[in-house]
Amino acid sequence: xxxxxxxxxxxxxxxxxxxxxxxxxxxxxxxxxxxxxxxxxxxxxxxxxxxxxxxxxxxxxxxxxxxxxxxxxxxxxxxxxxxxxxxxxxxxxxxxxxxxxxxxxxxxxxxxxxxxxxxxxxxxxxxxxxxxxxxxxxxxxxxxxxxx
Amino acid sequence: xxxxxxxxxxxxxxxxxxxxxxxxxxxxxxxxxxxxxxxxxxxxxxxxxxxxxxxxxxxxxxxxxxxxxxxxxxxxxxxxxxxxxxxxxxxxxxxxxxxxxxxxxxxxxxxx
Numbered sequence: 001x002x003x004x005x006x007x008x009x010x011x012x013x014x015x016x017x018x019x020x021x022x023x024x025x026x027x028x029x030x031x032x033x034x035x036x037x038x039x040x041x042x043x044x045x046x047x048x049x050x051x052x053x054x055x056x057x058x059x060x061x062x063x064x065x066x067x068x069x070x071x072x073x074x075x076x077x078x079x080x081x082x083x084x085x086x087x088x089x090x091x092x093x094x095x096x097x098x099x100x101x102x103x104x105x106x107x108x109x110x111x112x113x114x115x116x117x118x119x120x121x122x123x124x125x126x127x128x129x130x131x132x133x134x135x136x137x138x139x140x141x142x143x144x145x146x147x148x
Numbered sequence: 149x150x151x152x153x154x155x156x157x158x159x160x161x162x163x164x165x166x167x168x169x170x171x172x173x174x175x176x177x178x179x180x181x182x183x184x185x186x187x188x189x190x191x192x193x194x195x196x197x198x199x200x201x202x203x204x205x206x207x208x209x210x211x212x213x214x215x216x217x218x219x220x221x222x223x224x225x226x227x228x229x230x231x232x233x234x235x236x237x238x239x240x241x242x243x244x245x246x247x248x249x250x251x252x253x254x255x256x257x258x259x260x
Binding site: 007008010011012014015016018019021022023024025026027028029030033034038039041042043044045046047048049050055058059062066071077079080105111115118120121122123130131134135137138139141142 | 169180191193225
């Protein structure tokens, strides 16, 4: 691991450790960036994946790695879900790989429209399908068992 | 509650992380810290900053980290300031009570 990457990861880890309010970390993309340095003080990890096999596979790997890193609560979140068939396939895959699903975010054109308009999804349409599903996810996380 | 959101590029992790941070702040009336570990301008946009504001967001300097040597001669990297100071100096407040902190980018070409 190169020094610059290591330093940034230490920085994320230290901030998470020493700041005492709720914190959400948008992690670097990619498996190779999940490290003890960053996640040491994280109590929940969400692995976001899309409904196709390679993405599911990566999501399951992220969950396994997170477990090895000692993170207490690990959830999969399926994003851009279009069909009931997708949902069924995702549930089966996650059951097989012991991934606990925290939510299904439906595919939502409003997110693209928001981006085109240069507006945040929440400001574009706070009752949009995807935003509503993320709101459900937020509630679930806030009330998850063992909340510190 | 400290949540890490992981996933491949393009999976929508940044949209989910940012929207989640705002909703957590709104639902609980809490201050929430959103850390951009990916130098991804989309997090700022998702948090409700305008394109102009987003363009002005700067990442934290590396100097907030300090290398120290302990009594046994081991070196480790620690924060040079308290988290509150770091947030006050480099954090960007948004309208929902979310503060954005952008990690220093890594120069992939030059990083060894």
